[in-house]
Amino acid sequence: MEYSAAVPPVETLNVKTIKSGLRDNIVTRRFIYLVNPISGTSKKEAFIKLLKNISNQRNLNYEIVPTSSTGNYDFLIDKIRDEQITDIVIIGGDGTVNQVINALRHLPVRFGIIPFGSGNGLAFSAGIPKKPKEAFELILTGSAMPVDAFMVNDQFSCMLTGLGFDAQVAHDFATKDSRGLLTYTQQSLLNFFKAHPYQFEVVLDSFSFFTDAFFISVANSNQFGNNFTIAPAASLQDGLLDIVIAQKMNKAKLPFAILRQIRGNNKLQQLVEDMANKNVLYFQTPSLTIKNLKHAPLHIDGEPRETIEELKIEIIPHCFHLIRSMA
Ligand SMILES: Nc1ncnc2c1ncn2[C@@H]1O[C@H](COP(=O)(O)OP(=O)(O)OP(=O)(O)O)[C@@H](O)[C@H]1O
Numbered sequence: 001m002e003y004s005a006a007v008p009p010v011e012t013l014n015v016k017t018i019k020s021g022l023r024d025n026i027v028t029r030r031f032i033y034l035v036n037p038i039s040g041t042s043k044k045e046a047f048i049k050l051l052k053n054i055s056n057q058r059n060l061n062y063e064i065v066p067t068s069s070t071g072n073y074d075f076l077i078d079k080i081r082d083e084q085i086t087d088i089v090i091i092g093g094d095g096t097v098n099q100v101i102n103a104l105r106h107l108p109v110r111f112g113i114i115p116f117g118s119g120n121g122l123a124f125s126a127g128i129p130k131k132p133k134e135a136f137e138l139i140l141t142g143s144a145m146p147v148d149a150f151m152v153n154d155q156f157s158c159m160l161t162g163l164g165f166d167a168q169v170a171h172d173f174a175t176k177d178s179r180g181l182l183t184y185t186q187q188s189l190l191n192f193f194k195a196h197p198y199q200f201e202v203v204l205d206s207f208s209f210f211t212d213a214f215f216i217s218v219a220n221s222n223q224f225g226n227n228f229t230i231a232p233a234a235s236l237q238d239g240l241l242d243i244v245i246a247q248k249m250n251k252a253k254l255p256f257a258i259l260r261q262i263r264g265n266n267k268l269q270q271l272v273e274d275m276a277n278k279n280v281l282y283f284q285t286p287s288l289t290i291k292n293l294k295h296a297p298l299h300i301d302g303e304p305r306e307t308i309e310e311l312k313i314e315i316i317p318h319c320f321h322l323i324r325s326m327a
Contacts, residue, residue: 026140029086031055031062032076034100036092039117041182044091047114047132054136067092071099080107087323089139091132093117094159094225098301101149102156105320112139112323118183119225119302122159126221126236127325139323146318147236148220152311155300158320160224161313163296164215165195165246170299197248198296203289211281212248216290218313219244225302233284236324239317243288245281287314 033051035044048064055062065076067090079085089112090100101111114135115123126147129135149158162170176183197212217224219231219242231242290311292298298307 027059027061029061030084031060031087031089032080032085033062033064033089033091034067034096035064036067036090036096036116039092039096040120041118042116044116047091047116050133051136054133058140067096067100071103073100073103076104077107080104080109085109087112087139089114089136091116094119094121094301095303097122098156098158098303101158101320105149110144110321110323112136114139117225121221121223121225121302122236122322124221124225124227125159125223125234126322129325138325142323143326144321144323145237145326147320147322147324148239148315148317149319150218150220150241150313150315152218152300152313153308155305157218157220157300159219159221159301160230161218161298161300162215163200163290163292163298163307163311164198164213166215166217166224167297167299167304167307168195170297170302170304174304199293200245200296201291201293202243202245203291204285205287211245214246214248215244215296216246217244218242218288218290220315231282233282236322237318238284239315240284240286241288241313241315242282242284247279247281286317287312289313 035048037044052064068075080088087110088100088104090097091114093115094117096117097111097113104111112135113120113123113126113128114132115128115130116132117123120128120130123135124130128138147158149156150161151157152161195214197214199210199212200216201208201210202216217230219234220236222231222234222242223229231244234242290313292307292309292311295307295309298305298311
């Protein structure tokens with residue numbers, strides 16, 4: 001079915017249209033609130049009650065739908081078309097955000113996030129408030145902007161993909177009964193003592209190089225989540241991926257090297273020169289290939305994935321529209 005008045009197709013949606021659409025047409029907007037019942041640690045019942053109250057008070061047209069544990073959202077596609085849904089509000093963490101946006105990004109909808117995950121890397125990177133009520137207020141009054149995403153072979157990523165140490169943490173975290181920051185921190189510490197470097201070949205447009213690294217992060221967002229910055233220069237809208245490579249070093253130096261990276265004073269000026277004498281390499285590129293020679297574990301947007309030997313990674317500029325803070 002073709003779209004008519006309320007929501008023009010994505011190709012014709014420009015920032016101005018969306019901005020004014022958001023502010024002026026709150027009554028004509030049609031919302032689906034997608035709730036992940038298991039993400040994060042905070043109980044959602046009280047917030048869902050509040051969400052209903054606010055939505056009813058403001059006469060919003062909305063429906064609450066649970067998220068899909070398999071990541072299959074085919075059941076929503078016809079509904080979005082038939083009912084001319086304009087806004088998908090994701091109440092969950094990065095794993096949910098990845099699955100929902102991947103499934104629905106070709107439709108002319110805006111996405112909003114109410115961060116209810118363990119890390120919430122994309123939401124916090126986009127300046128979405130931590131407090132659920134404030135995040136919802138932003139969805140009602142803020143602006144939708146085009147945001148980049150990227151592909152790792154045929155898999156979609158919108159926040160951060162990693163090989164090595166952080167991926168091992170994601171794998172171990174997935175086996176735990178409890179979620180949340182505490183469990184994540186425990187797993188990070190345990191893995192720190194077991195961490196060892198993996199061998200990679202990194203292929204860029206003009207050259208390639210080998211590196212032994214504790215981890216490689218491919219970042220669209222500036223952080224892992226919980227406001228833990230890893231790629232200080234990363235922008236969600238610049239058409240570039242920020243690549244962070246924590247090269248083999250004395251393990252005692254690793255936290256300090258990461259700290260320098262977090263503070264943003266290790267920006268790579270001359271990649272080739274730095275390869276020999278810097279512990280953490282940091283550069284930007286729209287695409288690259290990583291040959292994962294020792295089968296380092298992989299995560300995509302914080303979710304453990306089966307590892308891949310050769311990762312062809314490419315940005316999708318302005319892939320979807322996210323309601324985000326302009327601050
Ligand atoms: N209805 C559901 N029932 C059970 N599991 C679900 C359901 N919907 C989604 N999931 C799964 O829940 C898992 C965790 O979700 P999510 O990643 O959003 O939370 P988190 O891991 O706590 O937060 P973050 O990714 O921000 O660290 C995902 O693997 C997702 O596939």
